[in-house]
Amino acid sequence: MLKKVFVFLLFIALILITEIIVFSVDKIRNDNRLSLVVADLNKAMELIFNGALISSEVLKEYVKVSGDNNITREKFEQISQELLKSHSQVDSILLLPNGVVSYVYPHTGNENAIGYNVLSDENRKRGSMEAISKDDVIIIGPLKLVENNKPAFLVRRTIRNSNGFWGVSTSVVYLETILSTIESVVSKHGIEDYYIAGYNPDTQEDYEKIIISKGDVEKIELLSVVNIFNTKWQFSISKINTESYVKIFLFLSLLGFLLLFLLPSIRYCKKYEGSEREKRILENDAYTDYLTGLSNRRGFEHRISHLDTSVTNGSVAIFDIDFFKKINDTHGHDVGDSVLVGFANLCKMHISDSFVLSRSGGEEFILLMPLTKIEDAKVQCERLKIIISKEKFTLDTAVIGITMSVGLAFFTHTKDIKVALTLADKALYRAKQEGRDRVCIG
Numbered sequence: 001m002l003k004k005v006f007v008f009l010l011f012i013a014l015i016l017i018t019e020i021i022v023f024s025v026d027k028i029r030n031d032n033r034l035s036l037v038v039a040d041l042n043k044a045m046e047l048i049f050n051g052a053l054i055s056s057e058v059l060k061e062y063v064k065v066s067g068d069n070n071i072t073r074e075k076f077e078q079i080s081q082e083l084l085k086s087h088s089q090v091d092s093i094l095l096l097p098n099g100v101v102s103y104v105y106p107h108t109g110n111e112n113a114i115g116y117n118v119l120s121d122e123n124r125k126r127g128s129m130e131a132i133s134k135d136d137v138i139i140i141g142p143l144k145l146v147e148n149n150k151p152a153f154l155v156r157r158t159i160r161n162s163n164g165f166w167g168v169s170t171s172v173v174y175l176e177t178i179l180s181t182i183e184s185v186v187s188k189h190g191i192e193d194y195y196i197a198g199y200n201p202d203t204q205e206d207y208e209k210i211i212i213s214k215g216d217v218e219k220i221e222l223l224s225v226v227n228i229f230n231t232k233w234q235f236s237i238s239k240i241n242t243e244s245y246v247k248i249f250l251f252l253s254l255l256g257f258l259l260l261f262l263l264p265s266i267r268y269c270k271k272y273e274g275s276e277r278e279k280r281i282l283e284n285d286a287y288t289d290y291l292t293g294l295s296n297r298r299g300f301e302h303r304i305s306h307l308d309t310s311v312t313n314g315s316v317a318i319f320d321i322d323f324f325k326k327i328n329d330t331h332g333h334d335v336g337d338s339v340l341v342g343f344a345n346l347c348k349m350h351i352s353d354s355f356v357l358s359r360s361g362g363e364e365f366i367l368l369m370p371l372t373k374i375e376d377a378k379v380q381c382e383r384l385k386i387i388i389s390k391e392k393f394t395l396d397t398a399v400i401g402i403t404m405s406v407g408l409a410f411f412t413h414t415k416d417i418k419v420a421l422t423l424a425d426k427a428l429y430r431a432k433q434e435g436r437d438r439v440c441i442g
């Protein structure tokens with residue numbers, strides 16, 4: 001069950017890690033793509049704007065060096081042709097002495113503009129008046145041109161001579177030119193779904209008007225801003241999301257990587273656990289008496305070497321069943337074994353939990369009584385001796401009563417337990433000598 005929960009949690013963790021990696025990578029890819037395309041768009045727009053600026057500037061200089069009487073349509077067209085060749089994204093060029101369109105290039109298709117007085121048009125007057133007063137570059141748009149109704153940006157340059165305001169030169173960039181430039185930059189970056197929102201020239205509200213929208217608008221999520229002449233347009237593109245098969249591949253790779261490192265570790269841990277368990281079993285076997293389940297002599301020694309440091313003194317007793325050989329001889333070895341087991345169980349039942357009972361060999365047992373004075377230990381042993389002598393061990397073939405002799409000694413330090421055992425052994429010998437079924441102190 002625990003194993004299943006672990007595997008389940010491992011899978012959940014791997015799915016989460018996969019999602020986090022994919023999310024982070026997608027975010028980096030999307031942020032990079034958006035900032036790269038916006039940088040390219042800004043560069044492209046700057047190029048168009050500079051072309052328009054240079055064209056109107058050159059025209060201004062031409063007017064200034066020519067003087068009023070020397071401006072001819074041929075000369076204007078010659079210069080304009082050269083300018084549009086160098087700045088191909090500028091769509092037309094106009095010259096407006098006193099604010100009236102008098103020269104336009106290309107002439108064909110734009111002739112309707114000739115004679116148009118921008119100072120009398122409320123929409124254009126604002127920009128023109130600014131040009132008159134500020135002696136500066138004025139950008140207007142996007143607005144619909146009188147000559148062909150196309151929405152466009154106008155870059156105007158004020159021209160002054162010795163008499164003051166002469167007029168303005170104007171470079172025209174159609175909105176469609178800007179949009180087709182945007183389209184080529186965007187497609188170069190492999191973006192298929194995007195839209196652009198700009199301000200509405202009628203209400204002057206920012207981003208109110210969707211200027212262009214391509215592809216699946218539902219997918220569009222990432223927003224940024226592009227500088228188009230003197231305005232800012234909102235530019236939005238769709239997000240790129242890692243394909244499902246890439247996610248699955250990543251998940252499987254992580255799983256494989258994990259298994260590659262985890263499985264050998266699990267196997268090693270299991271092996272280590274197994275060998276530790278075996279070691280414990282062997283240790284336990286080595287320290288345990290197979291017949292009674294008590295500690296054997298080695299187990300007893302191990303226990304005293306690991307006694308709590310609070311045990312500074314106590315008593316030890318050696319129990320020996322009287323005339324045990326006779327039981328073996330009379331009833332057989334198996335009956336003798338059963339008597340040993342019964343004796344051990346009875347002792348265990350009647351001693352304190354803090355005491356340690358072991359079988360040291362044959363029919364001999366050791367009882368360690370930590371922090372027990374010799375007088376108290378004697379009382380305990382006497383009590384136990386009486387219990388044993390009153391007990392009848394009922395076996396298949398016989399009912400056997402036994403007595404035991406006890407040798408007792410006291411130790412003042414745990415390192416003296418072995419000395420105390422020698423004394424207890426001598427006391428036991430005395431108990432046997434004095435007639436058995438008694439407790440003697442060494």
Ligand SMILES: Nc1nc2c(ncn2[C@@H]2O[C@H](COP(=O)(O)OP(=O)(O)OP(=O)(O)O)[C@@H](O)[C@H]2O)c(=O)[nH]1
Pocket residue numbers: 291320321322323324325326328332333334335336337340361362363432436
């Ligand atoms: N059934 C059985 N007998 C054992 C075991 N270990 C030792 N013995 C026997 O225990 C007997 C001990 O006899 P002795 O040392 O002569 O002592 P005793 O007969 O108890 O007499 P005293 O100790 O002098 O009262 C021997 O016959 C051993 O063979 C055992 O695991 N099982």
